[in-house]
Amino acid sequence: MDFPSKKGNEMVVPNEDGSYTILINAGLNYESQLKAYEHAMSHITNDDFLKGNVQEIEYYAHHPHKDPEPAQIYLDRIKQLQAERRRLKKLIARDQKRVEFIQEHCDMFHRAEHHYLYGDDL
Incomplete structure (x- = not known):
């Protein structure tokens, strides 16, 4: 398929019946189309459509045999907790003002x- 812009090599669309449609940019040469197909298939086989972190999905799609270092997992979790804490602080401050x-x-x-006089009819 001709992609409207030069960006992107492939696109994977999940279908209602559980199958997938893979669209590959027709502007690519044959070798690049094969790589795009393999990349799309890696997303399907890794169940990436059930995950939420796009950066992590793309990392593992391009580095399929590398597992994250335990320290990196710990640091990523700390970053998530810090972001959640900042978000909660904002919510608490807003509720406190209310x-x-x-x-x-x-x-x-x-x-x-x-x-007392009129019941629940405020």
Whole structure:
């Protein structure tokens, strides 16, 4: 298939029936098309469509026999935890501002009295 841009050698599309369609750039020479096909097949055989980290997927597609060093696994996990911690800190700060706003601007006695007099119909 002629790809609309010069980028990319192949594309793999998962089908509804569990099979895959491999599209290979027709602008490549025969040898490059074979390499593109092998690359696409490596994604299929490694179940890469079930994974989420594109960088890791491409690393293993280009280095199929190299396992990551245990130290690298540990460092990657630390980076993930640090990113998650930063994200949670932002959420906590946002929620803390909301709680402060409610504490400053809501009269809980008035709400309790209204609930006592009129029930849940606020």
